[in-house]
Amino acid sequence: MTVLSDVSDFVGWSGEDQDEVSIHVAGMTISGWQNVSIRIGLEVMPSTAHLAFTEYQPDGQYMLSVDPGMRCQISIGKDLVITGYVSVVETNTDAAGNLMFMEIDSLSIDLIECSAEFATYQMSSTNALAICQQVSRPRGVTVTSTQGAGNTDIQQFSVILSETAYEVMERVCRLAGCIFYDQPDGSVLLSPVGATQASGGFTEGENIEQISTRRSMRGRFSEVRAVIQNPVVLFTPPDGDDYVSQMDAVSAPVNAVATDPGVTRSRPLLIPVELGDADYAVAKQRVQWEVARRYGRSQVIDLICDSWRDKSGKLWTKNTLVPVKRKSWAAAEMWLIAEVEFSRGEDGSRAHVTLMPPETFKPEPILLPMQSNEAVAAANSSVGDAGADRTPVQQEDI
Template sequence: MNLLDNASEFLGYGQAQSNAASIVVNGLIISGWTRVEIHAGVEIMPWEAQLETTNHQPDRSDLAIAAGDECQVLIGKTRILTGYIQTITSELSTSNHLLRIIVKSRSVDLVECSAEFSTYQMNNTTALGIIQQVCKPFGISVSAEGSEGRTAIQQFSVILTETAYEVIERVCRLAACIFHDMPDGSILLASVGSNHHASGLVQGQNVEHATSLDTMDGRYSSIQAIIQNPAVLFTPPEDGDKHAQQMLAQTAPVQASATDPAVKRHRPMLIPVETGDADYAVAKKRVQWEAARRYGRSQIVQATVDSWCDSRGTLWSPNWLVHCEIPAMKIMRSLLISEVVLVQDEQGTHATITLMPPATFTPEPIVLPLAQNEGVAAITRG
């Protein structure tokens, strides 16, 4: 029995167009899906694909694939996802047979499994080195864009109960970089994207539907870094003067503040300075980061377009910039792609793209672990 022929008959192999999705699994190329939905994004891990087909011969059971099989998802000849068949759902009725396959990228194991190390205390290494070590048991390679991930980390401790993903997320905060899946199943450490798509999202051309968000949720008129001193008890607890019994925490602002001029009301936010922050260098970055991130997440644009690709045939890609021209919503600027959902079904081929200002994704500045040591902090401050 030729399994490839059976799969071809079962799922319509050979009917795929240049932009159709297919799965490569166990030496088979399976296409002809009636519905395809692929999720990819900067803040999505793992990437995921869901593929469905219906069959009018519900007694067919010779498709030799199983949950856990390694596979690739292709769009035409372009690989979009490498991972595993996570779930197979089969629904049977008197007239129809629905087959649904969910594929997740290799990073699903990083998200769901505990991190494993020969030692849970690492010294004199780099962010890239730690992440490569945490991914090695899962057979996942890690690369860095430019100098990203080269940050020297003199001391790093892994918490026993952490998942591999949680370790990576914490390390990337130290390295001030972002990380995301790649189509080949690897992980990339990167900066906020600077690549531009060849064409944009243009009202009256390729935009079929769009929504925009402009909210004051989570935004503040001023963000100020402060030092908090120990509380002082001014009178003994037995004293009858309740006002004098209050423990008053003394706080003092430092030269690190940011404002959001669009917030007209008095809405302050205070951020404590971390131990070991010499000259408040991290605090100055942190308040700016807070203002930019909160602004960015209040300005979300989501557009559905009529193609999976830009004018050069490049798939709409997370962490890429795209110029948006939607005059009806007063949107005329370049935004960063946060998430892409590619859908192909009986209603056609569409991509729903979520975009935000690039500064939204800049990692939060924090003090490196060794700098948090009080002795080191004292020496650093002179």
């Protein structure tokens, strides 16, 4: 890409500023923005940026021209943060001149908005990473993995014709037990939760300018129990003993119970055992996941940091474990960066960071499609043997 030095000069860009935000578009490197907001996160896809600047530069006597659809890159200092497209260009004219606003989306915007395209919509004997790569390739997005994420074998997988590529990847990554998110170069990464750890952390009274915490009891349960889905017809209201015996009948064989010690009153939740769950292994994982994830979602820290970088000079990054120390805490606690917004305005540069416990983002344990389909086929076969007048169970692609 050719960089026009005169453009860089009249917008006031200096390579010496490690936190200077620049956009590379249409053969130009533009910086010196009046307002900047760059948002990345584990549940923010695509990564986005909002930039505001003066369209006409009197020093260079130059009118900037940027159109929607142009491919671009955004950097903070020498660090690339977003590769994508100019999605929106807006101009606002007043007595002071023309102010231009640009909205940038990562390359993954096409995975989210466009329908998935495959040579075949029925896949077998493959793994999660390969499926994600196949669905992303037509949109020009590369998919990679780290620490073995996405290596789970998926013997059978069906794509719904109306699905977007993002929806396909979301289902596949649940099967593989991993998460996926944007990378600075525009690719998508499959990863376990908490893949990296920051150098240094957030400390109240040092680099934290403002901090708020939210603790909630909503959506949390004192006990999560897996039960077998057997219909029970009650012709008369059962007394207490009868109810307990019926509950034991549908839950005791599974022996999958998890408790949340933080919920002091009785708040039970029953979840069904999936058909084909041999030895109830997935059900036992699922009850633990329900408790852990619901606890994680109920604990949130939002803070404003006075720097965009950790002690090693690395930008704060999503899916990074980081120690947080408050004055009221006896020791630092390890939290996961869920979202970061790098902002710059009249009050200077700030990093708005959202943190949650790591277990918040662990994918839900579910059966692989082949296991489920085999169980359904067995159920259909047994129903057919019982009599020709019985209606077989309908199989549904996952």
